[in-house]
Amino acid sequence: MPDTAAANERIWIRQAQQGDAEAFARLYEQHVDAIYRYIALRVPSQQHVEDLTEEVFWRAWQAIDRFRPERPFLHWLYRIAHNLVINDARRAEKHRSYEMMTDMGHALMDETPSPEENLFRQEDIQQLRQAMTTLSPDEQTLLTMRFFDGASYDDIAPVLGKRPGALRVLQHRALKKLAKQLAPMRTVA
Amino acid sequence: MNENDILDSCLNALRQGATLASCVEKHPELSEESLAILQAAARLHDAGKRLAPDPAFKRRVRSNLMKRIAADQARRAVPARTQPAAPGLLQRWRAFLSGWRGSGLGWQPLAAALAFILIVTLSAGIVSAARGALPGAPLYPVKRLSEQARSILRRDDILWRLELAQHRLDEAVRLASQGDDATMDDALAAYVAILDDVARLLHDPTIFNAVASQAEPRAILLRQLDQLTTLRLQTPSHEATVDRAISAAARVLELLYPNAQPTPASTPAQPIQPAAPSGTPLPPTPSARPSPTLIVMPTAVMPQPTATAAPPTPTMPQPTATAAPPTPTMPQPTPTSPPAPTVQPPTATPVMPGPPTATTPPMATPPPTSEPAQTPTHQPPAATMTPPTPTMVPSTATPQPPTPTPQPPAPTMRAPTATSAPPMPPTVTIMPPAP
Incomplete structure (x- = not known):
């Protein structure tokens, strides 16, 4: 900012x-x-x-x-x-x-x-939302803040109550789970 | 740079707007797993760009928010103007309950404590309300019960019993004013019973010594005698009852102050000399301490004097047994005192004219006054009057032995105003102390 x-x-x-x-x-x-x-x-x-x-x-x-x-x-x-x-x-x-x-x-x-509702209903958005539901709330928040808003680990740490170093590991694990959920959807699509 | 570092670098590049293709092109050695992660991150980033609310949504939500905020501010402004700064009783109570809930003590101890406080408060309120109850009132038993409970704790307390007697007397006076004479008799009977109990207790030297030196019992009894005298005037049909109460009060007064207090029932009557000793020297003042003067003027219906009371003779007054007034034959205490009257009753001022008749023995003996009257304020009645009565003479409450320097006599006596025909009720008058 x-x-x-x-x-x-x-x-x-x-x-x-x-x-x-x-x-x-x-x-x-x-x-x-x-x-x-x-x-x-x-x-x-x-x-x-x-x-x-x-x-x-x-x-x-x-x-x-x-x-x-x-x-x-x-x-x-x-x-x-x-x-x-x-x-x-x-x-x-x-x-x-x-x-x-x-x-x-x-x-x-x-x-x-x-x-707006059409956008909301777009298939890829729906798939992404469905994949996100498999993540924990902390993982969802972390990914949202990181890739939607470009927040740093230091910014996110107080929101989730975790250390910045732990957030790096958490992000890696969350992206891995998200990729696993999105892969079959992409194949089907 | 290892795989994780490359992945982090690419993720940071994606977050800052780089494309996935540029990252793959730059790092072709990336594994399939890393590529999948980067693809997921890219989709997420892309979705974030597209997921934006339209302006209509933002205006709608903004409008709703402003309405809610305005309502919230209005709601906060009203209590801010009306509520005091300090938390109210309700808020404190809520805070207390909240604290209790958090303490984990449970509700039973609190409920028991509240019930106890409620019972004590109600009981105190009922007892307080019962203080003014009269016999026959619903709360009167509560009043008596409360008195009995206190009597247990103050078993030998003469002052407390005199206070109880005052309660009964006050009730009698109020009942008389309401015309409830029958209940008034009961109240007076209770009054007499209490004073009889006091008289019994005073035979105990310990109790007597504890209370005899106090002035308060005397004041209480004198006030009660005054009330009884007034009551007797108001209830002529209940003279006998009131007179019994007067006798009881006088008896206690004499027991408490045997050397000072004249009582109608214990002292022999004094003959009244026809010729008032106006200007004649009077017995010397025993002490300089002023004291109120009690004047009791009983009528023929007054209780009979004690057996020791001797009927007066026309010429020689009978001194009381307890008082030591100067007799006509007694020498004056000091050479400087005026000559004593030769046929003067012991009291300083005669109150009743004429010699008492043989059929109307005096009821009480006027004791000597501590403050001799210098000038009698009354004129003796005519000798032809046949007052069956009043043999009572005024007397001071605390006659003391004569001192070498007698004080000049003071006009402490009140003369009877009407001694004829209708018998006068006994009057008890508290005279101001002689200067």
């Missing part, structure tokens, strides 16, 4: 901590894409992705008083999203499976999906 953007972000964070909703809106616009991608690759329902994305920023607003400015704001958002996705997966587990949710969600959708 450029220095100017980082300086602006610190200002907005401070203003948001003082109750400035507009400053928080700027933080939202700066990081919503990354959070959306992070969730979209792990949640099979478009509507569900939107709900969770909104919930991540809502919880960030509620807890922004406790945010420590020395940490990257995006990583703090990732941590919130990480916990939300895990809890959501547990709830989905109780409701049998994500697939049922997806079917139900699709049934409720318009018969003519939006371009």
Whole structure:
């Protein structure tokens, strides 16, 4: 993040901590894409992705008083999203499976999906999402932050609560598992 | 550079925008496994580029967020204005419960403690509410029970018993004001019983010595005598009951202060000289300590004097057994004192005119006053009056032996105002101490 953007972000964070909703809106616009991608690759329902994305920023607003400015704001958002996705997966587990949710969600959708929904439903994305479900939550977060947002190990370490050296090993193992899951799909495709 | 290092280099290049083809071209020695890993990472990176929310989604979520934030700020602003800075009782209670839950002690000890506090609080409230209860009221048994419980702890406490007697007397006064004369009699009977108990306890030297030196019992008893006198006036049909109470109080007063307190039942009556000793010298003042003056004026229905009381003679007053007033024949304590009257009753000021009749023996003997009256404030009644009564004379409460330097007599006596026809109730008047 450029220095100017980082300086602006610190200002907005401070203003948001003082109750400035507009400053928080700027933080939202700066990081919503990354959070959306992070969730979209792990949640099979478009509507569900939107709900969770909104919930991540809502919880960030509620807890922004406790945010420590020395940490990257995006990583703090990732941590919130990480916990939300895990809890959501547990709830989905109780409701049998994500697939049922997806079917139900699709049934409720318009018969003519939006371009975004079309993208969301693209086969390679679906395959990647399905392969990601075989990874642990930490592995999913690690790969998402590494290859979606270009985060370093040092950035990811506080989000996952692990040492940077351990993350290198974890990334290697996660990519190996992901490649193993994607190989037969590619063959079939 | 080994395989892992090459893989890491290629992964970093992919993260920074390089293509998979460029990496393979640069490192053709990569294994199949490493190539698969790089392909997975490339797909992941590519998906991240394509998975971007459309502007409509971002606007929609932003709008929802701003609405929720505005509502949250409004909700926070209202309590901030209305709630005090300090946590309220409810918040403290919640915090306490939360802490208790975290302590792992379980709920049974807390429930037992709360039940105990509730019982104690309710009991204290009921006992407090019962303090003003009158006989017949629902809470009156609670009041008596509470008194009995305290009596167990203060078994030999004369002051506590006098306080109990005061409770009964107060009840009697209130009942009389309500017209409940029958219940008033019961209250007075209880009052007499308590004072009889006090009189019995005072025969114990230990108890007597502990309380005789105190001034409070005397004040209580004098106040009660005053109340009883007023009560007697208010309830003429219950004179006998009230008089028994007066006698009981007077008896305790005499027991406590045998050398100081005149009582109507224990001292012989003093004859009243027709000629008031106006301006005549009076017995010397025994002590300089001022004390209130008790004036008791019983009527013919007053309790009979004790057997030792001698009927007065027209000419010679009978001194009381306990007091040592100067008699007409006694020499004056000091040469400087004015001459003693030759036929003066021991009291400083005569209150009743005329010699008592033979049919109306005096009820009590007026003891000498500690503060002799210098000038009687009353005029003796006419000699033709036939008052069956009042033989009572005023007296000070603490007569002391004569001193060599008698004080000038003070007007401490109150003369009877009406001694004829209707018998006067006994009156107990607390006179201010002589200067």
